[in-house]
Amino acid sequence: MSTLTEAPPPLAPAEPAKKPPRKRGRFTPYWLLLPGILWLIVFFALPMLYQASTSVQQGSLEEGYKVTWHFATYWDALSAYWPQFLRSVFYAAAATVLCLLLGYPLAYLIAFRAGRWRNLIMILVIAPFFTSFLIRTLAWKTILADNGVVVHTLNSLHVLDLTNWLGWTAGDRVLATPLAVVCGLTYNFLPFMILPLYTSLERIDGRLHEAAGDLYAKPWTTFRKVTFPLSMPGVVSGTLLTFIPAAGDYVNAELLGSTDTRMIGNVIQTQFLRILDYPTAAALSFILMAAILAMVTLYIRRSGTEDLV
Amino acid sequence: MPFVTWLKRHLVVIAGLLTLAYLLLPNVIVTVFSFNKPKGRFNYEWQRFSTDAWKDPCGVADMCGSLSLSLQIAVWATVGATILGTMISFALVRYRFRARGAVNSLIFLPMAMPEVVMAASLLTLFLNMGAQLGFWTILIAHIMFCLSFVVTAVKARVMSMDPRLEEAARDLYAGPVQTFLRVTLPIAAPGIAAGALLSFALSFDDFIITNFNAGSTVTFPMFVWGSAQRGTPVQINVIGTAMFLIAVLFVLTSMVVSNRRNKQKA
Amino acid sequence: MKTTSDNSGDVRLSGISKTYGSFTAVHPLELTVPEGSFFALLGASGCGKTTTLRMIAGLEEPTTGTVRLGDQDVTHLPPYKRPVNTVFQSYALFPHLDIFENVAFGLRRRGIKSVKKQVEDMLELVQLGEQARKKPHQLSGGQQQRVAVARALINHPKVLLLDEPLGALDLKLRRQMQLELKRIQTEVGITFIHVTHDQEEAMTMADTVAVMNGGRVEQLGSPADLYENPQSTFVANFLGTSNLIEAEVDTKNGDDIVLRAGGGKLVLPEARCSAPTTAGGKVLVGIRPEKISLTHADDAGEIPEGRNRLTGKIADASFIGVSTQYVVDSPVCDELAVYVQNVERDGRLVPGADVVLHWSPAHTFGLDAAQSLLAGTVGSAGTEEEVAA
Secondary structure: OOOOOOOOOOOOOOOOOOOOOOOOOOOHHHHHHHHHHHHHHHHHHHHHHHHHHHHOEEEEOOOEEEEOOOOHHHHHHHHHHHHHHHHHHHHHHHHHHHHHHHHHHHHHHHHHHOHHHHHHHHHHHHHHHHOOHHHHHHHHHHHOOOOOHHHHHHHHOOHHHHHHHHOOOEOOEOOOOHHHHHHHHHHHHHHHHHHHHHHHHHOOOHHHHHHHHHOOOOHHHHHHHHHHHHOHHHHHHHHHHHHHHHHHOOHHHHHHOOHHHOOHHHHHHHHHHHHOOHHHHHHHHHHHHHHHHHHHHHHHHHHOOOOOO | OHHHHHHHHHHHHHHHHHHHHHHHHHHHHHHHHOOEOOOOOOOOOOOOEOOHHHHOOOOOOOHHHHHHHHHHHHHHHHHHHHHHHHHHHHHHHHOOOOOHHHHHHHHHHHHHOOHHHHHHHHHHHHHHHOOOOOHHHHHHHHHHHHHHHHHHHHHHHHHOOOHHHHHHHHHOOOOHHHHHHHHHHHHHHHHHHHHHHHHHHHHHHOOHHHHHHOOOOOOHHHHHHHHHHHOOOHHHHHHHHHHHHHHHHHHHHHHHHHHHHHHHHO | OOOOOOOOOOEEEEEEEEEEOOEEEEEEEEEEEOOOOEEEEEOOOOOOHHHHHHHHHOOOOOOEEEEEEOOEEOOOOOHHHOOEEEEEOOEOOOOOOOHHHHHHHHHHHOOOOOOHHHHHHHHHHOOOHHHOOOOHHHOOHHHHHHHHHHHHHOOOOOEEEEEOOOOOOOHHHHHHHHHHHHHHHHHHOOEEEEEEOOHHHHHHHOOEEEEEEOOEEEEEEOHHHHHHOOOOHHHHHHOOOOEEEEEEEEEEEOOEEEEEEOOEEEEEEHHHEOOOOOOOOEEEEEEOHHHOEEEEHHHHHHOOOOOEEEEEEEEEEEEOOOEEEEEEEEOOEEEEEEEEEOOOOOOOOOOOOEEEEEEOHHHOEEEEOOOOOOOOOOOOOOOOHHHHO
């Protein structure tokens, strides 16, 4: 995970030998940066500006679009699609929490308990990446099929009654319900939670556990007071890496959900690629971007770890 | 209550293994269903065992074409992103310059941006420029979002590298070019390789950004997406299973080889 | 290996200095290291010794002044064009190359094709013939250190620079490597410039030691000279331990100066005083702890005439085998250190006992009283910042 705010290498007067200031090639860094940064400016930053401008344009495909500073598009988009926005946030938040709950034990297992199986488990976590995620998502259609084992079991245990009552599922089905979408989101982004968690857990000195035990901490207390706080960097970057893509995802909602589970990604995709209402689509995507950046900034501030992700 | 004690002690392991099972279950299904002979157009229900699809993996129209296109794009995107990203990493770690904060943000933001936002805005740009959507627009987009990940991977490696190693090389009669080729590059290689591997995987599997910027060109993920609407051929599962097995075998062999090499030397 | 007589191995630094922004790491410095000598730059961390070394290596460009090797001005030559090689702190062995390739690195870069024989001979010299195909991380610290030396020496440099080469080793191994390095230097006969913060290491190995403090050379000389006749409180405290007593100049008596300290008188040979001595002026009187004899107050009459003496009370005594270290509180100075060899132990010398301290005036040295008494002691604030400011 790269560093968001990074101090320039300090020039410590006491140890000038460690970071020698480089005099030769004053322009070298700029040459090195130029192609890559130019690429990001032209194909990442500039498009954002284009999109901002598109969102305040009016017109039609046939007659072309003109900038009219029509901010009402934002208002219209929000009032028409606020349910999808809310749904995206809820689904992504639920998936993130589930990822954390499911991913933490596995990351802990790999870091501290796996012994010689560590590498193998690591491979098994990463390897599914190589099967296209669309194919794997389609497999959930089979797993959660209406007459499949999972649904039967849940039904006979009356779990579905409970989830129906909560509004997570409908009837005897799991597919095409919010539960299926959240399940798919959780599955898809779980590795993005596990890997940063593992990285920060692995850095923890095993002797700290012994020290905590030596100082009268029970295992659970050791976890709460020592392990978990030390793994915070992993928790923070893991939640960001899960929440951000999950909030913008439309694949799971499309493949595993129904029209009642459409997320904001689905709306943007439809507006852009099918309805071809570019201003609305641009406004929606701009709102999503702003909302996510605001949330991420707030979250990073709150968790007090600015050099993350 | 020995069982309860045992359970308490191994709770983490059990929970972890359950998560692992959750992660691997879809791959098991994909593999099993690659031997299915479905009745209709969709391969979601088990009918009967058959190896037809494995005997004729390219038997579906356009699928292997899209697969080869995806591989080509992934290779070129990896090459492009790795070169550009490595250059940026070196600049960031080794030099002090103005606008460092801006550069860092520019690299961080693509990773903190939902794909659909990047996809939509890039399409806006291409439409405005009147660009022909296809291979080149996909490649441009892939290099763009892989770049940040390469920088992250390479930067970590270069940062942990002792600057004295390069000084030692210069002290031992290696000029700037020699120092870079003989010392800096070999030591940074694992980070560069990690970045390249990540780029390849990200590019090969990307759907959202590609879907927006591909025009009528069809990559493998787009083919799968389309087939989810029209009917899923068993061959998709064959490809999925094969990729999984190749990846696992590749990693296992490289691990065994490096283990053996270490043992020989020790 | 290579002996030349044209002084081409002399290192001459003239007016060399280095500043980083407003911080001066090295003040303009004049220094000549004669060919074939084992020269040590000694000082605490941040005193400018490493910067000086790096300027000789070419890894740092001096702000002012010139670096000469023999008659050649190398000030502006990049490191890879200088006939100088460095043994780096923590060795900087290339982790991706095996030992053989590490040692061969310099030869290969200079385009020498057949390196096998040379590398093997060099590995023999440092007793690592067996390890040629191992990677650096598979070797112990001492072995890595020898590889670093071999990798530098194989290039027959005119000067070998050693930047705290033994800092990462444990005490026992460090002692062993000190002798080993000394042996190699005698064998190959090239100039060694050794940077260290360990005064014992510098004194054991070097012919000449330059003590650096705050970017300046405080004193330069042979180890014995520095120890017996320090010319600043920094050198007095940094090399071993010194007792420093404030005194006032009373009279001059031939080649000696008579000083008043408390009620008593102390004699100091004028030649051993680096401070101006006008009557009534202040001087710091220094005496090494092992030069002092300790006699119980009851036996004070037995002390021969002509020795400097002070009275005091033993505050603390620690037995450390070969000697006993006493801390004595005296009216003129608190906490005087006295080391007494355990030859015939006087059972009355226990904490609380009244004693007389006495020593030969010839062992006394005099320092300028305008300096910090604590300069060069462990944890003193007056070592670096004061002079740098």
